[in-house]
Amino acid sequence: MNASAVHTESLPASVLPVDRVLPVGQMILYGLQHVLVMYAGAVAVPLVVGAALGLSDAQIIILISCDLVICGLATLLQTLGAGRWLGCRLPVVQGCTFAALIPLVLIGREYGMGGISGAVMVAGGFTLISAPWICRLVRFFPKVVMGSIVTLIGLSIMPVAGGWIGGGSSGMAGFGNVTSLAMAALTLVIILNIYTFGSGLIKNIAVLIGLVAGTTLWYFVDTLDFSRVAFSPWVNVPVPLQFATPEFHLVPILLLSMVMIVVMVETMSSMIATGEMVGRKADRETLKKGLLACGMATFCGSLFNLFPYAAFAQNVGLISLTGVKSRFVVAVSGCILILMGLFAKMAALVVIVPKPVLGGAGVVMFGMVAVSGIRTLGEVNYRNNNNGMVVALTLGLGLMPVLVPALFAQLPEMAKMFLHSGITVGTCVAIVANLILNGKGAQFQNRSCVNCAPEELVQSTAARTVAVRTVRMWLLLRRAREQKAKEAD
Incomplete structure (x- = not known):
């Protein structure tokens, strides 16, 4: 039996699992598990952009600390909501989006940190204005589209786990050495054994136990770098505009505004996938509130010289794996992120978790995202319609940027910005293919029952x-x- 089920048996049946509050100790453990899963992705964008702009190690640590505070606040905004207008109230973790990484580096090299902050500020405002219109796309997400996209999300982020297993980036020296592969495999075996033979709370924190055990074993096999912990200050309070004052230039503003359209589509896909898993479908109103929260987080982040924010797909797999659906667990993750940002040594301590250990856990978590999508596709009717072709086109074209990253290298920068994301490509292909191949009935499932x-x-x-x-x-x-x-x- 699930640990969450043990605690909530006495609650009214009308309370959905997503709204249930677990014991504090369990929520802290589950929340920490979510943080460990998304931490590498959360710090990657400020780390890469800071290095590209020539910031010192001390400045990059400050930038990362500020980013973690905004990540935590944005996650609290999404999970708990603010009034009637902000937050999807789903277990969604917010972090800096990879979709904006390349444009941010290009803008930073040309216009500096001030140009980045000004463009991010306007892009956040653009998101707030356009969210009520973008969320209308939800009517184009029947089961065949949604299942295809969720499957694509799981398959698209699998290369991230592969990079972690090898030790980081395929271009680095010693990538894929025997030690890295062995430790990733050992971590995976530990997680699988705990998940298979454990029960209750122990089973639900299998990933957390695996990460701790893998890191401990790594200490005896190789070395752990504690230098970043030593360099980090004990306390870091975010200060607005400590790196630069926002500057507004037309080209960066247009570029990041286009990026935010991509970010909104990806965020909607993650929210729809999460809603399907936790039993609360993300309708148009839910998506609008979620996108408004993303826009607000992005706008506020610009005041601290930070970057655009979006929902993290990595954590969707963890929800599927553990079966812990409470949004309050992810809210605790937000609190942990804030504490890590304020106490920089805590943040630096998590950085020492070896990449191969993360990769061993990532294989299971990201694979579970794909399983969730396959489960949805299993409910789709494939007789006397073109649903099979919709799935084939979505997965085939959506995986192209993942399988062949250099495929679109000769295209203009604007086109590459859109096509580099397999999730975005696949989402657009799924919607268009369903409309063309299945006709108008694909939009209104209650009328046609194409996918019933x-x-x-x-x-x-x-x-x-x-x-x-x-x-x-x-x-x-x-x-x-x-x-x-x-x-x-």
């Missing part, structure tokens, strides 16, 4: 049969009345 489950088809057929019989009865009664009227005359 068998029981839904039976219900729909029964409803039509009752309607036809009712009309026939009414016509017979009308004819009887007319016949009586003629006889009376």
Whole structure:
């Protein structure tokens, strides 16, 4: 039995798992697990951009600390919400998006940190304005589209786990050495054994135990670099605009505004996938609130010389793996991120977790995202329609940027910015292919039942049969009345 189920048996059945509050100790452990999963991705963008702009190690540490505070606040905004307008109230973790990494580096080299901050500020405002319109795309997400996208998300982020297993980047010296591969495999074996033979709380924190055990074993096999911990200050309070004052230039603003369209599409995909897993489907209103929270986080981040924020797909797999669906667990993750940002040595301590150890855990978590999508595709009807072709096109074209990264290298920068993300490409392909191949009925599942489950088809057929019989009865009664009227005359 799940640990969350043990605690919530006494709660009313009307309380969904996503809204259940677990014991504090469990929420801290589960929340820390989420942080460890997303931490490498959360610090990657400020780390790369800071290095590209020539910031010192001390400045980069400060930038990372500020980023973690904003990540935590944005995660709290998404999970708990603010009033009626902000936050999707789903277990969604927010972090700096990789989609903006290349444009940020290009802008930084040309216009400096001030140019980045000004462009991010306007892009955040653009997101706030356009969110009510972008969220309308949810009507184009029937099961065949949603299942294809979720499967694509899991497959697309698998190379991240592969890079971690090898030790970081394929271009680095010693990538894929025997020690890295062995430690990744050992971590994976530890997680699988705990998940298979454990129960309750122990089973649900299998990833956390695996990461701790793998890091401990790495200490005896290789070395752990504690230098960053020594360099980090004990306390770091974020200071607005400590690196530069925002500067507003047309080209960077247009570039990042286009990037935010890509970010919004990816964020919607993650929210839809998360909503499907936790039993609260992300409708148009939920998506709008989630996108508004992303826009608000991006705008506020610009005040601290930070970058655009989006939902992290990495954590979707963890929800599927553990079965812990409470949004309050992810809210605790937000609190942990804030503490790590304020106490920089805590943040630096997590950095020492070896990449191969993270990779061993990533294989399971990212694979579970794909499994969730495959499960949804299993509910799709493939008879007398083109749903199979929609899935084929989505996965085939969506995986192209992942499998062949240099495929679009000769295209203009604007096109490459869009095409470098397989998730974005696949989402657009799934929507367009479904509309073209399945027609208008693909938009309105209640009318056409193209993707209905068998029981839904039976219900729909029964409803039509009752309607036809009712009309026939009414016509017979009308004819009887007319016949009586003629006889009376």
